Amino acid sequence: MQLSGDTSCIAAARRLAADFLTRASTEQHVVVSAHALGLTQLVVSELVTNARRHAPGPALMELRIADSTVEVTVQDSVPVRPTIHASDPQRIGRHGLEIVAAVAEDFYVRLEETGKRVTAHIALTDGPVPRPQEP
Template identity: 95%
Template sequence: MQLSGDTSCIAAARRLAAEFLTRAGTEQHVAVAAHALGLTQLVVSELGTNARRHAPGPALMELRITDSTVEVTAQDSVPVRPTIHASDPQRIGRHGLEIVAAAAEDFYVRLEETGKRVTAHIALGDKRKLLGEES
């Protein structure tokens, strides 16, 4: 999906991510926990917001099912590695990558000639239930 235009594209990206995971469950019989769906929408929102806010031109978002995760990749036109700021409860804003790193099983940035790809893998299962916690 292409992220362009105003910030309404972020809401559309969250909606498309939910539809993608719902279809993966119903059409491909992929087990997707409700918690995983929510985390995926959060990661899509944070990566999409960063791409729209910090890079000129269009950004691309790609979702793929890989083994037991959904891979969320945001591609933009700025070939600069983003910074995850140290935790600071007094800071307002700039927590997006902290959130993504905390939500993801795996998180990495790949610089390219034309920009960068930021990728996060979100577990499709709900670890809280595996640990015996209730949602």
């Protein structure tokens, strides 16, 4: 999904993530907990907000199922590694990456010539992944 320059793309990205996981659940029989759906929307919101706020030009978001996680990747045009600030309850704002790192199973940044790719993996279930029962 290419993200537009205004803030309406943040809500659109959250809806896209929810629709993606709902389709994965209903069409592909991927187990997705309500908690995972909410966390995915939170991560999408934080990553897209950062891309829109700190990078000029278009940004891209990709979603895919990877093993027992949903992989959320947001690509923008600034080839600078973002900073996760130390926890500070007095600070207003700038908690986005701190939140993403706290809720993600895995979180990393890959710098590229044209910008960066920020990727987070969110567990699809709240506990062990259920295995299909044999007939």
